[in-house]
Amino acid sequence: MTIGRLAQAAGVNIETIRYYQRRGLLVTPRRPLGGVRRYSPETLARLRFVRRAQELGFMLREIAELLKLGDSSCKETRAIAEHRLTDIEARIRDLQSMRATLGKLIRTCRAGNQPPCPIIASLERNTKK
Structure with missing residues (x-):
């Protein structure tokens, strides 16, 4: 084709x-x-x-390694997959933390309409460090 x-x-x-x-x-x-x-x-x-x-x-580098291994080395393939799973779990924890922080900021923002905006203030605080 x-x-x-x-x-x-x-x-x-x-x-x-x-x-x-x-x-x-x-x-x-x-x-x-x-x-x-x-x-x-x-x-x-x-x-x-x-x-x-x-x-x-x-x-992609992991996929290249998986392609080289083929189905002949389950132990090495499993090690690559376990490493990827560890990374994914860490990203999930990071995302959950970000979700909680954003949720808190949004709730704070909804509570009042007074400047300064809590979301903007939080972002400015974190960039000045």
Whole structure:
């Protein structure tokens, strides 16, 4: 299939495919003399693998490592996944903290209409440190 059809089948932009090729996640097929590059069903499967891994929070360097490992090293794959899970859990804690802080600021702001705005005042306080 052509790069356009590959992109459409995977639900990505053509530039995304080219970026993945530059990063070594996808192989760039040879261009036949005077022809158009053709991508195999295996390339589509690999592209879908990359996209699904991204949806699970894996970074491109981790995805490259997962692709190298294949299904031969569950122990190493698990270690990469555990590391990613630890990072995701930390981000969740950060987001929960941000949510609580914003919620408090919004409640404070709703309580009155007097300047200074508590949200703006809080942001200014945190930038002056």
